[in-house]
Amino acid sequence: MTTRKLSLKPSDLFAAALHAVKSHPIITVVWVALALLAIGISVYGGLPPVVTVALLGMVAAGALLLWALWSRRQPAETPIATSTAGRMGVVAVLISGVLTFGIIQLVPYGRAHSNPPVTGEPKWATPETRQLMVDSCFACHSNEVEYPPYASIAPISWEVQHHVEEGRDAVNYSEFATNPGEAENTIEVIEEGSMPPAYFTRFGLHSVAKLSPEQTKQLLEGLRATPGMSEGG
Template sequence: MVVAVLVAFVSIQIVPYGRTASNPPVVNEPEWDIKATRDLAVRACFDCHSNETHYPWYSRVEPVSWWTQNHVEEGRDDLNFSEWSWEYDDVDEIAESVMEGEMPPNYYKLIPGDRNLSERERENLIRGLISTFNYSDKARQADDH
């Protein structure tokens, strides 16, 4: 049984999904209200919601890489700070996700590093995102006229 599990584990290392783990170029970022907001977003959000993902070593091991790559792709599809567009107009939903602790997800907080936000940092991020989204929206409206 142990040999079968070992053979299966080694065999799945051949499957390439997630192995590329590359970052597309940064196309467009929002006009951040202040640098501190961007810094907090980089710490807590960018690994899944930007084209600036930092892949840890274990994300190169199957099946972890499959899960990691799928999670990053879903995060980028939902909200991508590196391919910013005006379609992200539901700042209330994003702020609520951060406020209620849904974002970043609990498992992300277990990963070593400086990803965990204090309550004060979480509040600052929420205020900063609201301000950034409102500022970006005003800039878009000015460009439209």
């Protein structure tokens, strides 16, 4: 049996992709919708869109290569049925997706799960004040971050690391004594309702961080009696 001579040159792969898109409009629309959904979810969770686009690009390139390798192995005498080619395209995307997921686990960013030493917290008015802050804020603004198991899985691990870095940069309650950062805005952001960020507690996620109105009232009272939590306070 002679096999097809399909080259793996980028231009030919591109032509093959274009052909696949033209002959499978519905599957294409589904993939595009899924890709947009993935970008939307990641942006919502705080991962820069360029990262998701790069990941999707990896999946697409891998799938195209797998598909080309597969079609090259088909006998040249009989034309490949369009439906078979489409099915193999879906399989190629799935395999490439799993491979990409595996490869990104090797990226070191997000694996360290750092918790530098605690050098001095605010003089919390009461233990309850501290506990409410721990529940609601310490996941991003402390050196006592509890990393759940899923925080070790890329790309979630990247997102977690990014939030913790940004959060600690803004204010780190574990280093309040030496570097108060923007701690003086603490009361303000809670009154505004801008912290914890909405994405953090939506859909029932991290429910312990979502304070009830009574807890918020209790926390604000405690913070008003804690030095350094508001401008001039």
